[in-house]
Amino acid sequence: MPSYTDYEHKLFSMVDEHGWQCTYVFDSEGKQPDFAYSVGFTKSLNAPEFIVFGLPKNIMNHIIWEVFRQVKNGATPVDGMRWHGLLESFDCIIRKARHKDLYTEFTISANWFWRETGNTGNPEVYQIVWPGAQQGLFPWDDGCAQDVIDSQPHLWLLE
Numbered sequence: 001m002p003s004y005t006d007y008e009h010k011l012f013s014m015v016d017e018h019g020w021q022c023t024y025v026f027d028s029e030g031k032q033p034d035f036a037y038s039v040g041f042t043k044s045l046n047a048p049e050f051i052v053f054g055l056p057k058n059i060m061n062h063i064i065w066e067v068f069r070q071v072k073n074g075a076t077p078v079d080g081m082r083w084h085g086l087l088e089s090f091d092c093i094i095r096k097a098r099h100k101d102l103y104t105e106f107t108i109s110a111n112w113f114w115r116e117t118g119n120t121g122n123p124e125v126y127q128i129v130w131p132g133a134q135q136g137l138f139p140w141d142d143g144c145a146q147d148v149i150d151s152q153p154h155l156w157l158l159e
Contacts, residue, residue: 015044019068020038020040021040022039023036023037024061034054035051036060036061037050037064037110037125050077052064054151063087063092090136095126095127096124096156098158127152130148132145
């Protein structure tokens, strides 16, 4: 049996108890937006992992919990899907993450967990993209506010 760190033991425990763990990443220098992602959806739901950027920690956690609940109740993620009930008064859209640094810069723990649970390759990941509150526009829409664009790296693009 491999020797795990306290963090790794806690991750397995959280997935066993709750079905997933929310991993938060905060840039103390403010060079990139804060983000959160799921670890364990692949094991507990046989579903992709999810990542969301640029919102307060409690809102990102709520969004991913709601995705977990909806997938557990039968929702099937599809690239470009409009997702209801994640943010009050707004729909989100999920995009399949394809960024070249996805597994080395953004979803490190999810990728590690995937491999530690006997899988090869990398887990599928979807980015939850939210619209700006003022105009309801997404980062790819003409006229979208720059802060909305800057808060959400475009992981659905190969960069």
